[in-house]
Amino acid sequence: xxxxxxxxxxxxxxxxxxxxxxxxxxxxxxxxxxxxxxxxxxxxxxxxxxxxxxxxxxxxxxxxxxxxxxxxxxxxxxxxxxxxxxxxxxxxxxxxxxxxxxxxxxxxx
Numbered sequence: 001x002x003x004x005x006x007x008x009x010x011x012x013x014x015x016x017x018x019x020x021x022x023x024x025x026x027x028x029x030x031x032x033x034x035x036x037x038x039x040x041x042x043x044x045x046x047x048x049x050x051x052x053x054x055x056x057x058x059x060x061x062x063x064x065x066x067x068x069x070x071x072x073x074x075x076x077x078x079x080x081x082x083x084x085x086x087x088x089x090x091x092x093x094x095x096x097x098x099x100x101x102x103x104x105x106x107x108x109x
Contacts, residue, residue, distance in 0.1 A: 003030050017102035027099035035097055043085055047098040060103050063091040
């Protein structure tokens with residue numbers, strides 16, 4: 001499995017996560033389309049947060065840390081808000097759409 005992003009093929013695992021991070025915004029668009037997610041500004045906020053966390057820590061946060069971190073950016077963020085954006089699970093589907101590898105363990109650190 002993999003994705004064609006800007007004419008380049010990127011490998012993904014059997015669940016659709018990229019094996020290596022791709023920080024090109026087109027990757028987000030391609031993977032979101034594959035996940036049947038219509039991107040909004042709210043999705044991009046989460047994507048950018050997850051990418052920043054990945055760059056800083058080398059992996060993405062688990063759901064609890066993600067909820068806390070996003071609430072610092074946008075105070076109205078709660079679990080429902082994040083699940084409305086990423087219904088399969090914000091800490092799992094969010095990193096996939098962000099073009100990041102599969103989270104560690106049960107959704108990160």
